[in-house]
């Protein structure tokens with residue numbers, strides 16, 4: 001039997017690729033002294049899955065747990081598609097993370113039956129040449145990354161399906177594009193299990209405030225023990241650590257719409273339209289071409305109201321739909337009256353300023369917290385997982401200040417876009 005056949009994708013996603021199944025497949029040694037696992041990773045979204053993957057690659061015995069399955073419908077990683085870009089203004093840290101992640105995304109794409117990465121290119125455009133534009137150009141020069149500066153006439157020539165009124169300049173990244181989010185995470189977990197990692201469907205109870213953490217308890221009452229623990233619970237982190245993160249991570253309601261272009265109209269297909277973001281004087285809209293027939297995607301990047309990832313209403317609002325149509329009328333007029341093909345409500349899990357969190361729990365040195373993707377985290381998954389794994393294994397001593405818990409405030413003032 002081949003390794004891939006031993007534990008099928010369906011088994012993984014149903015949560016039956018348990019320790020026993022994997023041991024049966026001859027890949028996991030169960031009779032280890034001390035705790036059964038080197039590291040338990042709680043949360044199989046993009047951050048937890050890449051962390052588990054890198055830990056497994058480092059030779060660890062890793063157990064990955066998720067309450068509802070990898071990239072499930074309520075997870076932030078559970079959407080259809082996510083943009084990957086390196087344009088971050090002066091923010092080298094995220095430009096580098098996005099770039100460093102790209103090779104891993106390409107590798108994952110080569111492993112999946114359908115693309116994980118669509119190299120559509122990414123275009124960001126601006127009403128005026130604001131500092132963010134020049135900072136992004138400088139950052140790309142510094143790092144030796146390709147970035148094309150387009151004037152309005154050039155954008156008009158390349159993309160006549162967009163109404164360019166009021167736009168002065170665009171930045172085009174030919175090497176970047178769109179990631180198929182749910183497919184990416186589920187493929188990665190499959191690869192991780194095939195590489196000897198263990199995955200289980202299990203909800204972990206909040207660990208409370210004990211002096212030490214030497215096990216996690218599941219909702220069924222089972223205690224699972226490891227040397228170290230990683231909590232990558234996305235928008236659930238404030239519920240898992242209420243006293244530490246209840247006021248430091250702010251989940252917000254975000255609506256996404258997919259519109260069906262006219263039958264036979266190929267102007268919104270990848271190849272004719274890249275991933276795009278309109279900075280629109282700071283009131284950002286972004287979207288993606290009609291990938292894999294799902295429709296042209298559009299979202300307003302404004303933070304919505306506070307959202308509970310368990311109980312929040314996931315029906316898109318009429319006001320959100322009208323807002324999307326009004327924007328389309330201005331910028332993508334051929335789509336303004338087209339039928340809505342699909343809508344989704346997801347949540348951002350924002351830190352106070354948009355910086356990610358990759359840091360040890362202040363009381364428990366054997367616990368790492370990874371999260372606060374803040375609406376831009378997906379693309380960084382591979383680099384975040386590597387960084388987290390390095391902190392777990394001790395390859396890296398401390399996180400840099402921007403990623404540390406201590407730098408996270410309790411009042412929102414978004415700075416990272």
Ligand SMILES: Cc1cc2nc3c(=O)[nH]c(=O)nc-3n(C[C@H](O)[C@H](O)[C@H](O)COP(=O)(O)OP(=O)(O)OC[C@H]3O[C@@H](n4cnc5c(N)ncnc54)[C@H](O)[C@@H]3O)c2cc1C
Nearest residue numbers: 043045046047067076077083204234346373376377378379
């Ligand atoms: C609408 C929208 C658009 C976005 N667009 C982009 C984009 O274009 N580009 C980009 O880079 N990023 C984008 N993002 C951000 C990105 O999707 C997130 O930052 C990222 O997916 C967060 O991943 P995560 O692993 O932290 O969380 P999640 O994906 O939510 O994963 C957390 C997991 O933890 C599990 N869990 C929680 N609590 C427990 C528990 N107690 N026990 C067991 N399991 C538990 C959950 O079931 C879940 O699967 C967007 C986000 C949204 C919502």
